[in-house]
Amino acid sequence: MTAAPQAAAAAPPGAARLMAELADTGRDAARGGYSRPVYSTAEHELREWFLDQARQRGLDTETDRNGVLWAWWDAGHGARQDAVVTGSHLDSVPGGGAFDGPLGVASALAAVDHLRNRGLTPRRPIALAVFPEEEGSRFGVACLGSRLLTGGIDPDKARNLRDPDGNTFADVAAAAGLDPRFIGPDPEVLGRIGTFVELHVEQGRGLVDLDRPVAIGSSILGHGRWRLTVAGQGNHAGTTLMEDRRDPMLAAAAIVQAVRDVALRHPGARATVGRMVPVPGGTNVIASSVTLWLDVRHADDAVTAAVVERIHAEALRAAAAEGCTVTLGEESLSPTVHFDPALRARLGDLLPEAPVLDTGAGHDAGVLAAGLATAMLFVRNPSGVSHSPEEHVEDDDAEAGALALADVLEGLAGRGDG
Structure with missing residues (x-):
């Protein structure tokens, strides 16, 4: 009652x-x-x-x-x-x-x-x-x-x-x-x-x-969240020569830079990587994978989609340069x-x-x-x-x-x- x-x-x-x-x-x-x-x-x-x-x-x-x-x-x-x-x-x-x-x-x-x-x-x-x-x-x-x-x-x-x-x-x-x-x-x-x-x-x-x-x-x-996962090869930080590495952290760093650069080429766009998690996350370990969470926003939903598509292309390029792979998954999207x-x-x-x-x-x-x-x-x-x-x-x-x-x-x- x-x-x-x-x-x-x-x-x-x-x-x-x-x-x-x-x-x-x-x-x-x-x-x-x-x-x-x-x-x-x-x-x-x-x-x-x-x-x-x-x-x-x-x-x-x-x-x-x-x-x-x-x-x-x-x-x-x-x-x-x-x-x-x-x-x-x-x-x-x-x-x-x-x-x-x-x-x-x-x-x-x-x-x-x-x-x-x-x-x-x-x-x-x-x-x-x-x-x-x-x-x-x-x-x-x-x-x-x-x-x-x-x-x-x-x-x-x-x-x-x-x-x-x-x-x-x-x-x-x-x-x-x-x-x-x-x-x-x-x-x-x-x-x-x-x-x-x-x-x-x-x-x-x-x-x-x-x-x-x-x-x-x-x-x-309009805004959404996406998950980018970069996969490489985990290894020992002290025994693996620099030229022998497939380090997903290097690719992830390049992706973060690319996110900013892509957003700046689209007036009014906002793109952010606010969270990045390496696996296994040890100080003396080359990561086997790194996951980044991407937030993208724009008043025009078509621009939001274009920004994400361009970031994905740059991520593929950055991963390949380090001998790694990358996958993109959508977590949520609001027009x-x-x-x-x-x-x-x-x-x-x-x-x-x-x-x-x-x-x-x-x-x-x-x-x-x-x-x-x-x-x-x-x-x-x-x-x-x-x-x-x-x-x-x-x-x-x-x-x-x-x-x-x-x-x-x-x-x-x-x-x-x-």
């Missing part, structure tokens, strides 16, 4: 105060910042924190079969249909910033407080959602939770994904309380969502340069997303001072956009840096974001109390 909403407190905690409650969870002493991979101890603590916060507000909580957390403000509607949904994620990249993901969750809770203080009884249900494995930092597929929900990834592929320690997603999900047999497309859950609005820290300098605290999202650049224009225009009416910005970062809102009306709000990041401990949001901007989200939720859900 849906819990009855509690009376509003005299003063809402606000997004900044809620964020402060998370400051010690998942700190990474080695990398700096935070490391909160999905279903880790840190991310589990954050999930429990969200559920507790939602229950304190009288919201009815549940976890769906894909591990998405839901908190419902039904306001006596009974049927959960055509809901206005907001939320984000709680996992992080290794050594990431404090705000990427959690700000959207904290702001959603704060927005509910603001709406309660305004005496709102929403005409449409409002729900808060937390999606697992948005960053893909543990299992390599970004937005895994929302992809499973929408059918954007085959469940068998998801079940067999492995983390760096060799654990399958099926085993990790089962340990977290899910039944991996039932992960995958969930039309019933999707059918409840009428509109989805995600608030997120801006991961660039757009709002800094415009001197505004909050922006409306217009689009997400450029343009958020629903009618919804974006409605947000513009509700937030007339907010500029409109695109982003090069992927989000669950982009995955959901394939079948739902979705939108995004961005909150100013004065450093302009993200996926790094330097990521930051000032308290006043966090409050401005939560208030903007409250205005949007009120405008979309409407008042059911006359």
Whole structure:
């Protein structure tokens, strides 16, 4: 049974105060910042924190079969249909910033407080959602939770994904309380969502340069992840002459350079190798293989494909020069997303001072956009840096974001109390 909403407190905690409650969870002493991979101890603590916060507000909580957390403000509607949904994620990249993901969750809770203080009884249900494995930092597929929900990834592929320690997603999900047999497309859950609005820290300098605290999202650049594996011959570092080597590390180094060079030849492209793992990884061992993870993004999906094709050609050339071979495999691919224009225009009416910005970062809102009306709000990041401990949001901007989200939720859900 849906819990009855509690009376509003005299003063809402606000997004900044809620964020402060998370400051010690998942700190990474080695990398700096935070490391909160999905279903880790840190991310589990954050999930429990969200559920507790939602229950304190009288919201009815549940976890769906894909591990998405839901908190419902039904306001006596009974049927959960055509809901206005907001939320984000709680996992992080290794050594990431404090705000990427959690700000959207904290702001959603704060927005509910603001709406309660305004005496709102929403005409449409409002729900808060937390999606697992948005960053893909543990299992390599970004937005895994929302992809499973929408059918954007085959469940068998998801079940067999492995983390760096060799654990399958099926085993990790089962340990977290899910039944991996039932992960995958969930039309019933999707059918409840009428509109989805995600608030997120801006991961660039757009709002800094415009001197505004909050922006409306217009689009997400097309982006994908690929795995390049260079195979050579493992051998002894001291007894193998330089001319007798088939060293995949040398080919990998040339590929990293080629990635930058290819991207620079395509204006607007971004291509990155952020992770490289040699096998076996000994200091006095010539590697037998090296795996590189490639991230490529561009607003034009054809350019993204061309960049990857050119990088693959350069990788084949670099591997052959060292007597090695290379294989390329796609891990995930998301085409450029343009958020629903009618919804974006409605947000513009509700937030007339907010500029409109695109982003090069992927989000669950982009995955959901394939079948739902979705939108995004961005909150100013004065450093302009993200996926790094330097990521930051000032308290006043966090409050401005939560208030903007409250205005949007009120405008979309409407008042059911006359």
